[in-house]
Amino acid sequence: MTIGIVGAGQLGRMLALAGYPLGLDFLFLDRSADVPAAALAPVLAGTFTDRKLLRRLARRCEVLSFDWENISVPALRAATHGLRTRISPPLRALATGQDRLAEKRLFERLRIPTTRYAAVGSRSGLERACARIGLPGVLKTRRLGYDGKGQALIRKRADIAAAWDALGGVPLLYEEFIDFELEVSALGVRGRDDSEALYPLTRNWHAGGILRLSVAPWESAALERQARAHLRAVLRDFSYVGTLAIEFFVCKGRLVANELAPRVHNSGHWTIEGAVTSQFENHLRAVAGLPLGSTAACGHAAMVNLIGRMPPAAAVLAQPGVHLHDYGKSARPGRKLGHCTLVAPSADERDRRTRALLRALAVSLVRAP
Amino acid sequence: MTIGIVGAGQLGRMLALAGYPLGLDFLFLDRSADVPAAALAPVLAGTFTDRKLLRRLARRCEVLSFDWENISVPALRAATHGLRTRISPPLRALATGQDRLAEKRLFERLRIPTTRYAAVGSRSGLERACARIGLPGVLKTRRLGYDGKGQALIRKRADIAAAWDALGGVPLLYEEFIDFELEVSALGVRGRDDSEALYPLTRNWHAGGILRLSVAPWESAALERQARAHLRAVLRDFSYVGTLAIEFFVCKGRLVANELAPRVHNSGHWTIEGAVTSQFENHLRAVAGLPLGSTAACGHAAMVNLIGRMPPAAAVLAQPGVHLHDYGKSARPGRKLGHCTLVAPSADERDRRTRALLRALAVSLVRAP
Numbered sequence: 001m002t003i004g005i006v007g008a009g010q011l012g013r014m015l016a017l018a019g020y021p022l023g024l025d026f027l028f029l030d031r032s033a034d035v036p037a038a039a040l041a042p043v044l045a046g047t048f049t050d051r052k053l054l055r056r057l058a059r060r061c062e063v064l065s066f067d068w069e070n071i072s073v074p075a076l077r078a079a080t081h082g083l084r085t086r087i088s089p090p091l092r093a094l095a096t097g098q099d100r101l102a103e104k105r106l107f108e109r110l111r112i113p114t115t116r117y118a119a120v121g122s123r124s125g126l127e128r129a130c131a132r133i134g135l136p137g138v139l140k141t142r143r144l145g146y147d148g149k150g151q152a153l154i155r156k157r158a159d160i161a162a163a164w165d166a167l168g169g170v171p172l173l174y175e176e177f178i179d180f181e182l183e184v185s186a187l188g189v190r191g192r193d194d195s196e197a198l199y200p201l202t203r204n205w206h207a208g209g210i211l212r213l214s215v216a217p218w219e220s221a222a223l224e225r226q227a228r229a230h231l232r233a234v235l236r237d238f239s240y241v242g243t244l245a246i247e248f249f250v251c252k253g254r255l256v257a258n259e260l261a262p263r264v265h266n267s268g269h270w271t272i273e274g275a276v277t278s279q280f281e282n283h284l285r286a287v288a289g290l291p292l293g294s295t296a297a298c299g300h301a302a303m304v305n306l307i308g309r310m311p312p313a314a315a316v317l318a319q320p321g322v323h324l325h326d327y328g329k330s331a332r333p334g335r336k337l338g339h340c341t342l343v344a345p346s347a348d349e350r351d352r353r354t355r356a357l358l359r360a361l362a363v364s365l366v367r368a369p
Numbered sequence: 370m371t372i373g374i375v376g377a378g379q380l381g382r383m384l385a386l387a388g389y390p391l392g393l394d395f396l397f398l399d400r401s402a403d404v405p406a407a408a409l410a411p412v413l414a415g416t417f418t419d420r421k422l423l424r425r426l427a428r429r430c431e432v433l434s435f436d437w438e439n440i441s442v443p444a445l446r447a448a449t450h451g452l453r454t455r456i457s458p459p460l461r462a463l464a465t466g467q468d469r470l471a472e473k474r475l476f477e478r479l480r481i482p483t484t485r486y487a488a489v490g491s492r493s494g495l496e497r498a499c500a501r502i503g504l505p506g507v508l509k510t511r512r513l514g515y516d517g518k519g520q521a522l523i524r525k526r527a528d529i530a531a532a533w534d535a536l537g538g539v540p541l542l543y544e545e546f547i548d549f550e551l552e553v554s555a556l557g558v559r560g561r562d563d564s565e566a567l568y569p570l571t572r573n574w575h576a577g578g579i580l581r582l583s584v585a586p587w588e589s590a591a592l593e594r595q596a597r598a599h600l601r602a603v604l605r606d607f608s609y610v611g612t613l614a615i616e617f618f619v620c621k622g623r624l625v626a627n628e629l630a631p632r633v634h635n636s637g638h639w640t641i642e643g644a645v646t647s648q649f650e651n652h653l654r655a656v657a658g659l660p661l662g663s664t665a666a667c668g669h670a671a672m673v674n675l676i677g678r679m680p681p682a683a684a685v686l687a688q689p690g691v692h693l694h695d696y697g698k699s700a701r702p703g704r705k706l707g708h709c710t711l712v713a714p715s716a717d718e719r720d721r722r723t724r725a726l727l728r729a730l731a732v733s734l735v736r737a738p
Contacts (some may be wrong), residue, residue: 013389017386020382020409021692021693022695023679023707040389041408289683290682290686291687294690298668298712313391314658314659317660318660320663321645321663323662328392
C-alpha cells in the first residue's frame with residue numbers, strides 16, 4: 001500500500017522510517033526536492049495548491065495524509081474527487097487545525113475549557129476585543145502561525161497599534177493572556193474501526209515560542225483524566241483517523257485548551273523510543289486500516305529539540321542512552337534540525353539525566369526539571 | 370557522511386532505517402534494483418565483482434560496508450585502492466566469514482572450542498575425513514553456504530557417495546555431527562576507538578536449516594561468560610569495527626563455535642525493540658566512528674522470522690505488543706520475507722506470549738519455549 005503524504009519535512013521523514021517496516025511505501029509532495037523525507041522516498045515537487053500535482057499524488061496512493069496543516073483543503077478535496085483514495089485524518093479536522101477561530105469554536109462546542117477570545121478583522125475590532133477580553137492579551141493570525149510566529153503580545157493599550165501594524169490585514173484572533181503553571185500535550189490515535197489509543201500525558205517546555213523539551217509520562221492522575229476526556233471528545237467528533245495532538249495550558253489544576261494539530265506532533269517524538277508503539281507507527285497503522293499498537297510508555301522519556309545548529313553527532317551519542325534524530329536539514333537560526341531522546345527507569349532518573357543532557361547541549365530553560 | 374553498502378537486502382534496509390536518524394546517507398550496490406533497500410536509498414545495480422561499479426560506490430562513500438559476506442575480497446580491496454574510503458568490518462574478517470575452513474582455523478588459533486573437522490578436496494579425501502573424524506558428520510561447502518544450503522548429512526558410509534555427488538567439485542569441509550542441547554548466538558560491536566559493547570546472549574531455534582525463533586536475553590551466567598570471552602577474542606584479533614555475530618552449539622554446558630558472521634545478523638533483529646541500541650545502529654555508529662550505544666536489553670524479547678509467505682499485516686499487528694518488519698520482498702518458499710518481535714517484562718511472560726504468537730502464525734517448532 002502506498003501512502004501519499006503532503007509535506008515532506010521531518011514529520012514525513014519519521015513517518016516513512018516508521019512505515020517501511022509495516023510494508024508500506026511512500027510518495028511525498030513538497031515545494032522542493034531538498035526536504036528531509038527526500039533521502040528515503042520519492043518527492044513530487046511543486047506548490048501545495050497545484051491541483052494537477054495533488055491529483056497525480058492522489059492517483060498513485062491508497063491513502064493521502066499530510067505532515068503539516070497549512071495545505072489547501074479545497075485543493076486536497078478536488079484531488080481525490082472520483083478516486084477511491086482516502087484522506088486521513090479527515091479534512092474537517094485539517095480545516096479546524098488551520099484556523100484558530102474554528103479551533104476555539106470546536107473547543108467551546110465540546111465544552112473543553114479554552115482561553116477567552118474574540119475574532120478580529122479590523123483595527124477598531126481589535127480595540128473592542130481588547131476592551132471586552134481585557135489586557136494583557138495575545139493577538140494571533142488565525143492561519144499559518146506556528147512555533148510562536150504570527151503572534152504579538154499586547155500588555156497595555158499603547159501596544160495595540162504596533163500589534164496591528166505587525167499582523168493586521170489578515171484574519172486575526174485576540175486571546176486573553178493566561179498565566180499558566182505549565183504546558184502539557186495530549187496525543188491520541190483513532191483507527192478506521194473506531195478503536196482509540198491514548199498516549200500518557202506529556203509535559204512541554206517552550207522557549208521563544210518553540211518547543212524545547214518534552215517529558216512523558218507526566219504523572220498527574222487528575223490532569224490525565226481531563227486530557228483523555230477532551231482528546232476522546234475531539235477524536236469522536238471528527239470521526240478521526242490517525243494521530244491527533246492537543247496542547248493545553250495548566251491553570252489552577254485545570255486544563256485549558258490552547259491548540260490542536262491533526263497530525264503527528266513534535267511533543268510526541270519521545271514515543272519513538274519511549275512507548276511500545278510510536279505516534280508515527282500508530283498514525284500509519286490508523287490511516288492504513290491496521291490495528292492500533294499499544295501506547296503504553298516503556299519507561300520515563302525526555303525529548304530535547306535541536307534548534308538552529310546541530311551539535312556534533314558524537315557529542316550527543318556519547319551521552320549514555322541518548323538517541324539522536326537528525327532530520328538532514330541545513331542549519332538556520334530557530335529551525336528545528338533534529339531531536340534527541342532518553343528513556344530512564346524512573347522519573348527522578350529521567351530528570352537527573354535530562355539536566356545533564358541539557359547542560360551538554362548548552363540549553364537553559366526556565367523551570368526545567 | 371555517506372555509507373556505501375554492498376548488498377541491499379533486508380539487512381541493508383534495516384541499516385538504512387537505523388542510520389537516517391544518525392544523519393547518515395546511504396548508497397547500495399546489488400545485483401538488481403528490485404531489492405529491499407531500494408525503497409529507501411539509491412542502488413547501483415550490477416554484479417558484486419564489477420570492479421568499475423565497486424569503484425564508483427567507493428568514490429561516493431566515506432565508509433564501505435556490506436550486508437552479506439559472499440562478496441569478492443580482492444574486488445573490494447581494489448575498489449578502495451588509493452582512496453580514503455575505509456572498509457569496515459575489516460576485509461580479513463570478511464575473508465574468514467566466507468570460508469568455513471578459515472573460520473575453523475581462527476577458532477582453533479584463539480582456543481575457542483569448535484567441532485572436529487577436515488578439509489575435503491576429493492572423493493577419496495572425503496572417505497579419509499569420514500574415517501578420521503567419524504560418522505555421523507556433515508559435509509559442507511567451504512563457501513557460499515547459508516540457511517542450511519550447501520550441506521549434506523552423512524549418517525553412514527553408504528551416504529558418502531550421494532553427499533559427494535551433491536556437493537563435490539568445490540572446496541568442502543567435513544565436520545563431526547554434534548548432538549547439541551541448544552543453539553545460541555553472541556553479538557558484539559567494536560568501535561573505531563577499540564571500545565566494545567556486547568549484547569546479551571540470544572537463544573536460537575532453526576527449522577530446515579533456517580532460523581525461525583530467537584529469544585534474548587538467554588540467561589545463563591556460565592554460557593554468557595564463555596560467549597563474551599570468545600566474542601572479545603575474535604573482535605580483538607581482527608581489530609574489528611562494526612557488529613559481529615558468532616553462532617554456537619551448547620554441548621554439556623560448553624559453547625562450541627559453529628560459525629561467524631562479520632555483519633549484523635538475523636539472530637540480533639530482536640535488538641531493534643529489545644535493546645537500548647539496535648545491532649544496526651551500533652554497526653553504523655562503529656563504522657562511522659561514532660560512540661557505541663548501550664547494548665543492554667530493555668526487557669525480554671522474542672523474534673520470529675516470517676518465511677516463504679507473509680501473514681496479513683493486520684493479523685500480526687493484532688497481537689498485543691508485536692512489531693512487524695516487512696522486508697518488501699516477493700514471496701518464495703524458504704525465503705525470509707520479514708520478522709516480528711515482542712518484548713515482555715519477564716522471561717515467563719515472553720515465553721507465554723511467544724507461544725501465542727507462534728500459534729497465531731501457525732509455526733511449530735521442536736522444543737520451542
